[in-house]
Amino acid sequence: MVWLREATGVSLVVAALAACAYGVLELRAHDYVAAIVVVVIGLALLGAGTELLRSSVGE
Numbered sequence: 001m002v003w004l005r006e007a008t009g010v011s012l013v014v015a016a017l018a019a020c021a022y023g024v025l026e027l028r029a030h031d032y033v034a035a036i037v038v039v040v041i042g043l044a045l046l047g048a049g050t051e052l053l054r055s056s057v058g059e
Contacts, residue, residue, distance in 0.1 A: 005052055012049030016042045 023038030 005055070009049045009052030012045050012052065016044075016046035016049060018042075019045060 019042030020039050023035045023042060027035035027038060
């Protein structure tokens with residue numbers, strides 16, 4: 001079951017980076033509020049993913 005936790009953590013980190021990249025690149029020219037919301041969601045997912053990976057990284 002450790003692999004499931006690590007896979008979930010890695011997928012959350014990848015999803016967070018993708019959400020942040022999408023928010024910055026796609027929405028910055030059209031809607032600043034939506035870009036900020038997407039970046040905040042991406043940062044929240046990044047925090048969740050790093051919490052799941054904390055035990056495997058050794059912190």
